[in-house]
Amino acid sequence: MSPLFLLLPILIPVIGGFLLIPLKPKTSRVRNIYSECVVVLTSILVWVAIFTLDRESVELYSFTRGFSIDFMLDGAGMLFAGMVSLMWPLVMLYAFDYMENTGRKNVFFAFYIMTYGITLGIAFASNMTTMYTFFEMLTLVTIPLVSYYESRESRYAGRKYAAFCIGGASLGFFAVIMTTLYGKGGNFILGGSLIEGFDPVLMQLAFLFGFFGFGVKAAVVPLHDWLPTASVAPTPVTALLHAVAVVNSGVFAIVRLTYYTFGTEFLDHSPAGDLALYVSIFSLLFSAWMALGEGHFKRRLAYSTVSNLSYMLMGLMLMSSAGLEAGLLHMLFHGIIKMSLFLCAGAFMHVTGKEYVKDTVGVGRKMPVTFAFYTMGGISLTGVPLFCGFVSKWKLLSAAFERGDIGGYAGILALLISALLCAIYTLGISMRAFFAPKGEDLYERSDIKEAHALMQIPIIVFGIINVVLGIYPAPILKFVEKIVVGLI
């Protein structure tokens, strides 16, 4: 099959989503079925592509010498696209019920579905220019979702999001140009595609620009502030986009930048690489502390996302194949865990209408399933064995030990401290929810029930994946090992 096939999963959701606006389905039933169909079709196409396509790239359009729109499907892309394609249909189910009582649903679902296509575009991009293009489009297409509620706060969040992401992308643009000029057209080749004849200092500068530019979406600390603010968005958006799709696009872009364009040979133990490593380490500690002090449920989880994204960046910045493996694994596993946590938080907010941690006292007795899965997510995120978070943390620690210099040890220390903080900020909520001292139970007389079944299904599915991959991670580990050595 021609790699042109990759255009299908990109275009179908973009067009299909856009059509929702002129078509204006009359009932929400029609709209839901239509949306789910588009999304499921796209996911099927993604999986067909994963199983059938060879690794070759196709040029779609060339702007000028070297700058062109190319697509390909390689291992890292498969991992990212596969992950996203499993999550989107499930979270759509959740969104149907969550968004039931809000207005302008057509617009919401239109942009929600279009985002899917754009995200796949990032996964399938085969050079810097293409990835950059989709990266910018991702920002634009998600702004309406962030400020969907049109309240003062959400408009503010939308503006802030736009400012950070567009500004960041403009920083990244420098890296795009430099790699396209001095690499093989900025093509992604494992091990780096730079060719001789560049000024190393300038190139390191370019890497830093790229790291921070694309790092805006990965919420690396000085540029992280949009993410907690953006948690005013509806939960399907915060769960899928701000815990997985958008933020992992940032991480994925840095994977491409570090391992597939600049190459670890050039960056390993270079000042730029070290700086990026230390920034990530600082970032993961800093945001874990912020999460600890945060009283808003979703904002706390958002800080936790910042922290975990920095785990991935730290793994990547170790500049070794073990680091890449750990980073990719944590990208996948954190996606699963955080999705499950956000969905639980969303169910709580949807059912009770409250959004602060202090309001969770005793709610576990009324919503035992939701909070049981929340607890499992929290334990997994802390890195307890038999849950998938443990596997990636084990890999991260091993990679850090393998590096074996001061940066690696600092990373290990930071990882442990933040794991401890993570236990406190996630499990503290479970403790409140399940073990309310007598007299402090806020929900003793209220008659709230578990959320609607459609909302429960994704929570349960992600919870089960969480455990299954924790007990039997072998297939995923094998797949990622293959990616790291460049077999796929």
Added chain:
Amino acid sequence: MSLILLIIIIPILTAPVAYLIGRKEESRPEYLATGVCTLILAAVIALAIRRPQAALCLIPRTFFSFDPSKLHLLYGLITAFMWFATAIFSREYFAKEREHLGRYWMFMLITLSATEGVMLSADFMTAFVFFEILSFTSFTWVIHEETGEAVRAAYTYLFIAVFGGMVLFAGLALLQHAAGTLSFAKLPSAIAACSHPGYVMAAGICILFGFGAKAGMFPLHVWLPMAHPVAPSPASALLSGILTKVGIYGILMAVRYVLCDSEEFAILIFVLALITMATGALLALFSVNLKRTLACSSMSQIGFILSGIAMMEFFGSAGETKKVEAAFAGVALHMINHSMIKLVLFMAAGVVVMRLGALRLDEIRGWGRNKKALKLAFGLGALGISGVPLFGGYVSKTLLHEAITEGSHVLPGVAALLKTGEWVFIVSGGLTFAYMLKLFICLFCESNSDAQKQESFNKDASCMNNCSAAVILFTALLMPLLGQPPIAGFLAGICGDPGVRVAYGSIFSLESLLGGGLSLLIGAGVYLLIVRKLLIKDGSYVTLRQALGRADKESAAAKMFAGFFKGAGTVLSEAVKLIAYGLDAPVDLLKYFLSAEQNKNDRHTPVYGLFSATLTSSRDEAHPISEGFSFALMMTCIGILIILFVLVFTVL
């Protein structure tokens, strides 16, 4: 082989069933749970009879392997027995308080499999996996009563459990990296071939602290005196008797297989052991709560066991393999003794709680005067733990003591430390006798200061039903048995080197008897001089604080610890906030100078903007960044300018 699988899987599978049964008001999940515990006990006994030698891998290429032999098997058996005993006792204990019973039994059963998993494990990874499970499941025991005190204790417990787990995690990752394996069998040769001794040392220390957190070793002991008393008594017995041993088990494995010849490591363990031993004993002496005294006593006994482990390490560093095994016999025996003793004592305390609902010594004083069975059981337990000759504790303490005295001959370099250690050992042993005497006399000999109360105590001679009595007395009667050298020698032979002999001659030699006697003498002296004179005021038991005339406060150590963490937390989070909002400062400044539109309406100076951002709590209101797309455009422009600049320079 499938027997092990059975032991691990069955309780986990039945746990949810027990929970579901327990949800209904009048249902009785305890029958199911007791049945499962009996089954597991039978399975472990079958395992012991068949004695399979080879290690087993449950799932190929993942990290589960088990080794049912020696100490692993014996502790598997003790675990099963303790669960069985507490399950039977729980039936009566929870007869009235039936709240959250389903939850209790569910986590009880999961913890049973996890504990068996740790005890039977053949590599560190398996041990770690099950260790983490039991950390989290036993947490529900601590919080079971859901009182404010229980919640506080549970927080502390969880905090330290997670911390221990993480440190252990790092240690194992490091060990895996340094040695390439975590299997007990392969570790010694892998470490001998390892080129980074520093890594192994660091891994050993991490493992020590990780497991030490569960054992209640000194700097991480804070949770122990808080958590054990608030849990329901059967659970306290398990927490004290088995879960602390899980920690000891891990440290023992680290000493046997990871770092077996490092003197520095031995000194570290020894010093921590002495502090744990002495602190625990002192805390127990000054406590006025029955279960708290027992909990502190557990901590102190853990110190005794750790000192034996340290001696193993000392002998290992001197290359004395025979003496390592001798010290190991002491360690193993003291572990077994302590498990059994704490089982008896906590169940006896449970009887008191069950009948009186009180634990303060003043309130329970004189209650047991006419309860013969309880008196016998508690007395045997007390004799066992105090190290009175012919009882279990005496044999193991003598072996440990012998190891320390021999150590000071073999290792002249640390003789001074060992000599000090010996004295701490003897004095702590004395304190053990003193606080057990205090408890026993208070509960079974004296009369209550409230005569009316004493009368009602006297009228009611019943204290427990036959089932509970049978279990408690059976366990109590093990004490004198464990004190017989042939039996002790047999157990030591099972655990370690079969060549180790525990002979009448050495155990009851004049020297050993003198050591034990000195200890008991000190204990009696402490009881007469300190407890009777200082800690009993106007006929009621008082804490040290009250005795010295200070206001009664919560445990000072816990307070200090909490205060430290709170203080550090506040300082750090404020610092973090300052950084967080301070990061906006450059942006604010930039905006102030660059954006003319903003300046017109902005009456604040940039410095004010910085402070208002930093100090205002409601961030969304005060947050000045990005008042529009102008800002985004500005950022874009700066980016493009930089790029142009760079391009011009490189091209020219």
